[in-house]
Amino acid sequence: MVGLGCAVLAPAPQHEPAAAPPLPAFPNPGQLDPGLAAFLRSSADQLCRWWSESSQRSPLPLLSVLPQVAPALEGLDAASLLDDLQLVMDGAFNPVHPGALAHLDPPPLTASVAADLICAGLNNNLLAEELSPSLSRLERSLTSWMAASLGLGDQAGGVAASGGSLSNLMALVVAREAAGLRRDSSALVFCSADAHVSLGKALAVMGLPAAALRPIGVDAAGQVDVQQLVAALDQAQTEGQPVLAVVATAGTTVRGAVDPIAAMAALCRPRGIWLHVDGAIGAVFGLCASQQQRVPGLGLADSLTVNPQKLLGITKTSSLLLLRQPQLLAQCFGTGLPYMEPSWAEAHGGECGLQGTRPAEVLKLWLGLRQLGMRGIEALLGGAVQRRQRLETLLEPLPLQCSSGPLHLLAFTPRHADAAVAEAWSQQTRQRLLEQQLMLSRPLYQGRHHLKAVLGNPHTGEAELQAVAAVLADSCSSLASFCP
Secondary structure (H helix, E strand, O other), X not given: OOOOOOOOOOOOOOOOOOOOOOOOOOOOOOOOOHHHHHHHHXXXXXXXXXXXXXXXXXXXXXOOOOOOOOOOOOOOOHHHHHHHHHHHHHOOOOOOOOOEOOOOOOOOOHHHHHHHHHHHHHOOOOOOXXXXXXXXXXXXXXXXXXXXXXXXXXXXXXXXXXXXXXXXXXXXXHHHHHOOOOOOOOOEEEEEOOOOOHHHHHHHHOOOOHHHEEEEOEOOOOOXXXXXXXXXXXXXXXXXXXXXXXXXXXXXXXXXXXXXXHHHHHHHHHHOOOEEEEEOOOHHHHHOOOOHHHOOOHHHOOEEEEOHHXXXXXXXXXXXXXXXXXXXXXXXXXXXXXXXXXXXXXXXXXXXXXXXOOOOOHHHHHHHHHHHHHHHHHHHHHHHHHHHHHHHHHHOOOOEXXXXXXXXXXXXXXXXXXXXXXXXHHHHHHHHHHHOOOEOEOOEEOOEEOEEEEOOOOOOOHHHHHHHHHHHHHHHHOHHHHOX
């Protein structure tokens, strides 16, 4: 007799199970291959199980695994390949967990995952239109829609890129070309002191010295101090140093602050200076009327970086560089593709950016947005902000200095603590949080370590927010123990 809660074991088979059909190395162009279909179904099942068990594992795995790297003499069968995949999955970061609050890496949107698979299977190349006839057209159309939706105008457009760092780099290259400063090593770029590190990398790639990047101080809200920017631009003009671009940030990395884009545009326009907005984190808020006030002025930019992967759950990578005048991309990067048929539009995709060969990353963005719809996008954005506001409310009674902006990021550190105390407290408190399967990050910001919560995970609920607050309250009660 079987007791409650026990599973009935199936009887042992009386014969060997039928062998799984072999896995072909390449798809069959003439008929459906049962081995390939079974392999893809099994891999999908494996991924769905990994997702479904996410809440039973920590967001951060207990160990980092490394499978055998070199290929064996003979290729592996389907079962062995799936075993190898499972080993890697077991050591992977777990963004689906409700306690995954550390980074700008939300759970993946399910339609985006499916589109990623189809993208890989189609294996089209956005280098040239004959290699991706429909997908090239889709990218142009979707980037134009996104640019217009964010206020850049009906003639605006852009190009997909593998990450915001590349989008920022391409924007600055275009800005330099538009200003006629390609051969001028004295050109300057002004940005927030809290701007993303990719700007420094971009200038290095462009052959400019580190001193070409001029950070401007921020105010108490984490926004660029406009008066400091005015003084810096005036000084550059007086000293005869050309300005390549001014960069505004719509969503800084630690606190999610949004620079005063309209005021910065008012400075740039009469001076003929290119205004780029790094909206990798926050620009998506401009898609919905109910959230646009969080990122005002996006439409005043000459170029704009948008990363739908940061909050909308589009699978990595998904970044767009949008321009008010998209034809500048081909003017800057076009070299001609003599080994391809002429473009059906103004230029091939490989002539509209630094990347030549490109996968059709636009497919997962397009299908993901179609899955969400505008109401779904609005719900994701609004829910993220509400979670940040709720956690901020829970932390109000605690002796913490909180730093946030209008978006969904919140950073905090002990009030009046010095750098050493903040470092020790943040390190120990993060460990306590991890023991409760709650993962926050620990950035160094304005000379002190903080804990940072990113509230873009739609699985995070009141229970997780209350649990974070409880751990922090207990940790704050023992602050004295961190003092030397």
